[in-house]
Amino acid sequence: MRPSRPAVHPVEAPPPQTQGENADAAPVGVRMKDTQGGPGTPGGLGLRLVQVFFAAASLAAMASTNDFPSVTAFCYLVAAVILQCLWSLSLAIVDIYALLVKCSLRNLRAACIFSIGDLITGTLTLGAACASAGITVLIGNDLEMCAHNHCASFMTATAMAFISWFALAPSFVLNFWSVASRL
Amino acid sequence: MRPSRPAVHPVEAPPPQTQGENADAAPVGVRMKDTQGGPGTPGGLGLRLVQVFFAAASLAAMASTNDFPSVTAFCYLVAAVILQCLWSLSLAIVDIYALLVKCSLRNLRAACIFSIGDLITGTLTLGAACASAGITVLIGNDLEMCAHNHCASFMTATAMAFISWFALAPSFVLNFWSVASRL
Numbered sequence: 001m002r003p004s005r006p007a008v009h010p011v012e013a014p015p016p017q018t019q020g021e022n023a024d025a026a027p028v029g030v031r032m033k034d035t036q037g038g039p040g041t042p043g044g045l046g047l048r049l050v051q052v053f054f055a056a057a058s059l060a061a062m063a064s065t066n067d068f069p070s071v072t073a074f075c076y077l078v079a080a081v082i083l084q085c086l087w088s089l090s091l092a093i094v095d096i097y098a099l100l101v102k103c104s105l106r107n108l109r110a111a112c113i114f115s116i117g118d119l120i121t122g123t124l125t126l127g128a129a130c131a132s133a134g135i136t137v138l139i140g141n142d143l144e145m146c147a148h149n150h151c152a153s154f155m156t157a158t159a160m161a162f163i164s165w166f167a168l169a170p171s172f173v174l175n176f177w178s179v180a181s182r183l
Numbered sequence: 184m185r186p187s188r189p190a191v192h193p194v195e196a197p198p199p200q201t202q203g204e205n206a207d208a209a210p211v212g213v214r215m216k217d218t219q220g221g222p223g224t225p226g227g228l229g230l231r232l233v234q235v236f237f238a239a240a241s242l243a244a245m246a247s248t249n250d251f252p253s254v255t256a257f258c259y260l261v262a263a264v265i266l267q268c269l270w271s272l273s274l275a276i277v278d279i280y281a282l283l284v285k286c287s288l289r290n291l292r293a294a295c296i297f298s299i300g301d302l303i304t305g306t307l308t309l310g311a312a313c314a315s316a317g318i319t320v321l322i323g324n325d326l327e328m329c330a331h332n333h334c335a336s337f338m339t340a341t342a343m344a345f346i347s348w349f350a351l352a353p354s355f356v357l358n359f360w361s362v363a364s365r366l
Contacts, residue, residue: 071325073317126306127313134256134314135321142254180363 038174039091039114040098040105048092050167055085055125058160065150073131074154080121080128081161084168087121108182115175122168129161221357222274222297223281223288231275233350238268238308241343248333256314257337263304263311264344267351270304291365298358305351312344 036043058081068074091114098105105111136154140146219226241264251257274297281288288294319337323329 072320076317123309126309130310130313131317134259134317137255138318138321176359177363180360181366183364 035174035178037170038106038178039110040095040103042099044171044174045092045095045099047167047171048088048095051088051164051171052085052092054160054164054167055081055088058157058164059085061153061157061160065153067150071135073128073135077128077132077157077161080124081164084121084125084164087117088168106178108179111175111178111182115172115179118168118172118175122165122172125161125165125168129158129165132158132161218357218361220353221289221361222293223278223286225282227354227357228275228278228282230350230354231271231278234271234347234354235268235275237343237347237350238264238271241340241347242268244336244343245340248336250333254318256311256318257340260311260315260340260344263307264347267304267308267347270300271351289361291362294358294361294365298355298362301351301355301358305348305355308344308348308351312341312348315341315344
């Protein structure tokens with residue numbers, strides 16, 4: 001009688017447990033994809049330049065009238081678009097620098113600062129644009145006093161501020177998104 | 184000769200491969216932490232009720248004046264706070280239902296719908312509040328015509344709309360955060 005051999009079951013070594021963890025750990029560093037429109041990308045630079053252009057156009061349209069200081073909301077609009085212009089211009093310069101030296105701006109702290117700044121300037125610009133729109137409509141439609149006022153300039157300034165805000169919104173959403181998906 | 188028994192090596196079942204995946208997949212379901220203030224929590228319900236209360240207070244203050252329809256921005260404020268009131272009230276009812284039946288509202292589709300709705304109503308309410316504030320300041324400070332107008336009511340309505348918007352902002356941020364950290 002031949003003794004039966006102990007059965008050898010070639011148990012496949014289970015793939016190391018850490019592999020699964022690494023596969024999930026890797027995306028933590030890579031997670032911030034190079035989204036067009038985010039900081040440090042040509043799309044992001046384009047958005048910033050659009051913001052600067054329309055904020056400057058709004059400022060120019062409002063400053064071309066001589067009676068804007070008599071209305072508080074128009075002074076507020078001027079202050080808000082100046083702030084918007086400076087903020088977007090500085091971020092455009094940062095973007096140009098990052099594109100030239102091919103340095104990545106997709107780190108958490110930068111995204112955090114950018115999204116908070118975008119949120120503040122965006123809220124101020126939207127508020128100022130809405131206040132100016134309210135007064136422009138009041139002067140133009142409700143009181144019908146456009147003959148004595150620079151309605152066209154007020155409307156242009158308001159519209160430019162709105163367009164600047166619309167260009168700011170994607171920048172904010174992309175920055176906030178990358179902060180939220182990172183934490 | 185006693186035949187040797189086939190050796191039985193009690194091979195421990197390797198931890199099923201899926202466990203690693205599950206351990207990583209589990210957070211996908213659990214990832215949305217039960218953040219106070221999010222949908223389906225007492226904090227979230229409280230925020231919604233604050234929004235409803237102040238939107239209704241703004242509507243009441245504006246409706247108490249008889250001349251608000253003559254100003255477009257005030258009509259827009261009334262429309263925006265009615266929308267805000269309805270939206271927050273429906274979400275408060277959903278929250279109450281979720282708290283009563285202990286059902287979780289932390290799924291992706293719900294968070295997506297809530298954050299888009301919050302974004303739209305929040306932008307409308309902020310815009311309307313800013314427009315009304317611009318006009319109230321114009322009437323009160325720039326033209327000094329408060330003697331012939333209901334400045335107090337206009338200011339109250341504007342302030343209540345702003346408070347309603349401030350209560351809406353955390354709801355939006357929490358919902359958007361949970362969508363972004365989920366995708």
